Amino acid sequence: MPVSEILSLQTTLNEALNAFRAELAAQNLTEPSLNTSKPRLIDHPAYVPTPVMFEARRAALACLVCDITHPLII
Numbered sequence: 322m323p324v325s326e327i328l329s330l331q332t333t334l335n336e337a338l339n340a341f342r343a344e345l346a347a348q349n350l351t352e353p354s355l356n357t358s359k360p361r362l363i364d365h366p367a368y369v370p371t372p373v374m375f376e377a378r379r380a381a382l383a384c385l386v387c388d389i390t391h392p393l394i395i
Contacts, residue, residue: 330384337380344374 350363
């Protein structure tokens with residue numbers, strides 16, 4: 322059975338978001354929101370993410386970039 326690109330992309334993105342949310346909880350950080358103008362620690366230039374947080378953000382962004390640069394033709 323061929324690998325579904327959509328399923329693979331969704332799985333990778335979901336795993337990255339789950340890891341990101343877990344790290345937010347572990348570090349007692351608030352979730353990102355577009356509905357507030359209050360600065361968050363994670364947005365500060367001096368914030369250094371944990372390796373898990375860094376990888377989760379990298380994977381999530383890679384999924385979005387992959388989706389944008391290689392759109393599905395329907």
